[in-house]
Amino acid sequence: MSGPAFKNWQTIQDEVLRRIHAREWPPGHVIPGEVALAREFGCARATVNRALRALADAGILERRRKAGTRVALHPVSKATVDIPVIRREIEDRGRAYDYRLLTRETAPPPPRVQAELGLNGAAPCLHVTALHSADGAPYVHEDRWISLATVPQAAEADFTTVSANEWLLTTAPYTHGDITFAAEGAAHPAAEILTCPEGTPVFVIARITWDHGRAITTVRLTYAPGYRVRSEIGPATL
Amino acid sequence: MSGPAFKNWQTIQDEVLRRIHAREWPPGHVIPGEVALAREFGCARATVNRALRALADAGILERRRKAGTRVALHPVSKATVDIPVIRREIEDRGRAYDYRLLTRETAPPPPRVQAELGLNGAAPCLHVTALHSADGAPYVHEDRWISLATVPQAAEADFTTVSANEWLLTTAPYTHGDITFAAEGAAHPAAEILTCPEGTPVFVIARITWDHGRAITTVRLTYAPGYRVRSEIGPATL
DNA sequence: CCTGCCATTATGTCTAGACATATATACCTG
DNA sequence: CAGGTATATATGTCTAGACATAATGGCAGG
Secondary structure: OOOOOOOOHHHHHHHHHHHHHOOOOOOOOEEOOHHHHHHHHOOOHHHHHHHHHHHHHOOOEEEEOOOEEEEOOOOOEEEEEEEOOHHHHHHHOOOOEEEEEEEEEEEOOOHHHHHHHOOOOOOOEEEEEEEEEEOOEEEEEEEEEEEOOOOHHHHHOOOOOOOHHHHHHHHOOOOEEEEEEEEEEOOHHHHHHOOOOOOOEEEEEEEEEEEOOEEEEEEEEEEOOOOEEEEEEOHHHO | OOOOOOOOHHHHHHHHHHHHHOOOOOOOOEEOOHHHHHHHHOOOHHHHHHHHHHHHHOOOEEEEOOOEEEEOOOOOEEEEEEEOOHHHHHHHOOOOEEEEEEEEEEEOOOHHHHHHHOOOOOOOEEEEEEEEEEOOEEEEEEEEEEEOOOOHHHHHOOOOOOOHHHHHHHHOOOOEEEEEEEEEEOOHHHHHHOOOOOOOEEEEEEEEEEEOOEEEEEEEEEEOOOOEEEEEEOHHHO
16 A cells, blocks of 8 residues: 555545545444544545535535434435526626616515515615617526615715616625526516517516625526526535 | 633634724735734734635635735625535425436437537436426426546446435545536426426526546536525625 | 846734533433 | 432633735835
8 A cells, every 4th residue: 555645635535535435434434533544544634624614615424423424315416507697697608797787766565575675664665677688689687776875975976887787786785685687588577688589588687786685686587588696516516 | 801712713714804894904005924914813823824825715814825915806795505405495394295207228329418528428427407496396307427437337237216316425425526507598308397488598407427538427416496595794604 | 127036024824722512322300 | 219419521702812825915126
């Protein structure tokens, strides 16, 4: 045995993955404890910890105090989807970005939006719709409600040159959010703006962002037909 | 000043987030080095490292050797989407799961699939289609090609009781994969199986998984109308 | 002025040891 | 046997120090 030299935590991670993969440690199997592995690999326990913790974050392992570490029975793979600013998303694909503000008005939001933002009827909101284009072709229609109670500065922003999408990210950062992906038929305003017949299958992303429990904004992004969200999955994801 | 006692890395992470949020450290700002922060917080550098590294993984910070740590200019939020086994996805929502194998045949794959799997024409593949139902209603149509060159055991599995989806995960784990989400109009076989008119907007997930560079399988999951993928975003994601 | 080299420096990682915390299991009691 | 309690144990985290690595910014030379 030429000591394989498990020096760094990535080497150890690879070896653990190899054993899982080779069925030396089948799903559900409780693997040796950190001290035992550290002894075997000839490294400090902290190094083993680093490797195992990374695998646990990736969903490959399940760890519980005292119970030990076991190979996940259902390897719930996690796909991490990057949600960049729309301008960047377009420019990163090497296409020319163009932005056009369509409407901008202060109004009481419809009940559905009120509920999403957790507001009562009186709260004023800013309603902004816009079109982002790539190489001159419609790319995504943005339909956004901004809570003026949370972001009063928005009342003075005009959104003609900088999109609300971008303005909010640099002005009113959120602490957490909620996002859903869905397939829908293109509906009234968005269909014409995206120049496709009503009912055309389109990809829709709905997002709500919060700042410490106070809702900032809710937005519906209706993408032009053909849009796809791509992501990679697997241990390397982390 | 009552020493706020920054004992653990999560406390430090919260404080760093607070400063970013309060614009003490605006986007693009280079924050103090680890040693300085460790001194300020009265803890070891490793603890600061743990906190900052977690924030960098979440996309809040950008770190580069020698250059230091800066607040991300474009806070690329990352949404981590869990991709469970379909049976679990349905059962976790408290609905009754049902599975039915529709077709199963060994055949040379069409060119598109060959290209995706990186195979030459001669390689035999297993083509499996199935329907997963929730509470008796069609939930998702599975159209899968399995590379018998990589997973020869699949030739003996009949997939009548255990879906290929589940069988593969526990039998032929992958090292990495690729996933895309799209909106499409329901097409020929899937439309009838999901009992919706052709052209109905449906959510489609296409996935390819690999084992050390050898393709395992490619699958198209066509979900019944109304399906949504939901996820949370933000620092808490990690 | 431009180019290439080099020292400085901030992050990346490892070590060895310690204490904290959860929790499965054994044990003990009613 | 049921249920509560004690204990052993595996992971979680922190410390203090050290070396590794990369890359920036200045400096020297063409």
